Amino acid sequence: MTREILLVSHTGRTDIAETAGRVARSFAAAGIGLRVLGGELDRSGVAAGCGVQPTAVDPGPHAAAGCEMVLCLGGDGTFLRAAELARPSDTPVLGINLGRIGFLTEAEAEHLDDALAQVIRQDYQVEPRMTVDVSVRRDDEVLGRGWALNEASIENESRLGVLEVVLEVDGRPVSAFGCDGVLIATPTGSTAYAFSAGGPVVWPELEALLVIPSNAHALFARPLVTSPASVIAVETVAAGHDAVVFLDGRRTLELPRGGRVEAVCGERPVQWVRLDSAPFADRMVRKFDLPVTGWRGRA
Numbered sequence: 001m002t003r004e005i006l007l008v009s010h011t012g013r014t015d016i017a018e019t020a021g022r023v024a025r026s027f028a029a030a031g032i033g034l035r036v037l038g039g040e041l042d043r044s045g046v047a048a049g050c051g052v053q054p055t056a057v058d059p060g061p062h063a064a065a066g067c068e069m070v071l072c073l074g075g076d077g078t079f080l081r082a083a084e085l086a087r088p089s090d091t092p093v094l095g096i097n098l099g100r101i102g103f104l105t106e107a108e109a110e111h112l113d114d115a116l117a118q119v120i121r122q123d124y125q126v127e128p129r130m131t132v133d134v135s136v137r138r139d140d141e142v143l144g145r146g147w148a149l150n151e152a153s154i155e156n157e158s159r160l161g162v163l164e165v166v167l168e169v170d171g172r173p174v175s176a177f178g179c180d181g182v183l184i185a186t187p188t189g190s191t192a193y194a195f196s197a198g199g200p201v202v203w204p205e206l207e208a209l210l211v212i213p214s215n216a217h218a219l220f221a222r223p224l225v226t227s228p229a230s231v232i233a234v235e236t237v238a239a240g241h242d243a244v245v246f247l248d249g250r251r252t253l254e255l256p257r258g259g260r261v262e263a264v265c266g267e268r269p270v271q272w273v274r275l276d277s278a279p280f281a282d283r284m285v286r287k288f289d290l291p292v293t294g295w296r297g298r299a
C-alpha cells in the first residue's frame with residue numbers, strides 16, 4: 001500500500017520552510033508520498049527545488065483522509081490547525097516543536113531526525129485525546145455546533161460590563177454569577193487558557209470536563225472538574241450581553257443574549273502520536289520550566 005503523510009507547517013518562518021524541505025526529502029527517500037495544502041505550497045519549502053513532488057490538497061475535512069499521519073512543524077497554534085485537518089478522518093497527528101512553547105508537540109526540533117526515523121519505521125503509538133463537543137441554543141433552536149481540543153471559551157462579546165451567566169451541570173443549576181467568561185476545557189487544554197484562569201493541571205490520560213469561570217464577581221467561582229459523562233450548560237441572561245464561544249481560539253460560535261451553551265465529551269477524539277513514554281510530569285516541568293532542584297526521589 002502506498003504510504004502518504006500530510007505535512008502542515010507554520011508557513012511564516014523561513015527556518016521552518018527549510019526544515020520542511022529536509023523532512024520532505026527524508027520521506028521521499030523512504031518512498032513516502034507527501035501531501036501539502038494547495039494554498040501553502042509556495043511557502044511550504046517543499047515545492048519545486050527540493051526534489052520532491054508533493055500532492056496539493058484542499059484544506060477541508062478530506063485533507064488527511066487516507067494518510068498515515070499528519071506531521072506538524074510549528075508550535076501549539078500549528079498543532080491545533082493540524083488537528084482540525086486530521087480529526088475528521090481519525091488520522092493521527094504528530095507535532096514537532098518549532099514554535100515557542102509547543103506544549104502539544106511530541107518532539108523538540110533537536111530530535112527531528114530521530115522522530116523522522118521513528119515515523120519511517122512506523123515505530124510509534126497512537127492514543128486518543130478527549131475533545132469537547134459544543135452546541136449553542138436559544139429556546140428550541142440549535143444555532144451552531146462545534147468542537148475543541150483545548151477548550152470552549154465563552155466570552156462577553158462587547159467587553160463592556162459583566163457577562164451574567166447561570167451554570168448548570170447534569171440538568172441541575174449550580175451557580176449564577178457575573179464574569180468575563182466561562183471556560184469549558186479538556187485535560188489537554190488544562191495547561192492552556194484554563195491554566196491562566198486558575199484551573200488545575202489535569203493529566204491527559206484522565207477524561208474529565210473542566211469548568212473554569214474567568215474573573216467571576218462571586219464568592220463561589222471555583223474551578224470544577226466534572227465527569228466525562230457530564231452535560232455542562234452555561235446560560236446567559238436575556239437582559240444581558242451577547243457573547244462569543246471561541247473554540248481553541250480558532251473557530252467561533254455566536255451566543256446571543258438569553259442563549260445557552262451545552263458542552264459534552266467529544267464524540268470524536270483527536271488521535272495523538274506518541275513517540276516515547278516520557279511521563280507527563282517531565283513534559284510539564286520542561287515546558288513550564290519548573291524548579292526541581294533538591295529532588296532526591298526514592299532510594
Ligand SMILES: NC(=O)c1ccc[n+]([C@@H]2O[C@H](COP(=O)([O-])OP(=O)(O)OC[C@H]3O[C@@H](n4cnc5c(N)ncnc54)[C@H](O)[C@@H]3O)[C@@H](O)[C@H]2O)c1
Pocket residue numbers: 075076077078080100101102103104150151188189190191192193194196247248249
Ligand atoms: N490568557 C491565556 O492564557 C489565553 C488567552 C487566549 C487563548 N489562549 C489559548 O491559546 C490557544 C490557541 O493557541 P494558539 O497557539 O493558536 O494561539 P496563541 O499563539 O495566541 O497562543 C497562546 C498560548 O497558548 C499556548 N498553548 C496553546 N495550547 C496549549 C496547551 N494545550 N497547553 C499549554 N499551552 C498551550 C501556546 O503555546 C501560546 O503560548 C487557545 O486554545 C487557548 O487555550 C490562552
Ligand SMILES: Nc1ncnc2c1ncn2[C@@H]1O[C@H](COP(=O)(O)OP(=O)(O)OP(=O)(O)O)[C@@H](O)[C@H]1O
Pocket residue numbers: 009010011012040074075076077078079081098099100101102103
Ligand atoms: N499557513 C498558516 N495559515 C494560517 N495560520 C498559520 C499558518 N502558519 C502559522 N499559522 C498560525 O500562526 C500562529 C503561530 O503559530 P504557532 O503557534 O505554531 O507558533 P508559535 O506561536 O511560535 O508557537 P507556540 O504557540 O507553541 O508558542 C498560530 O495561530 C498558527 O495557526
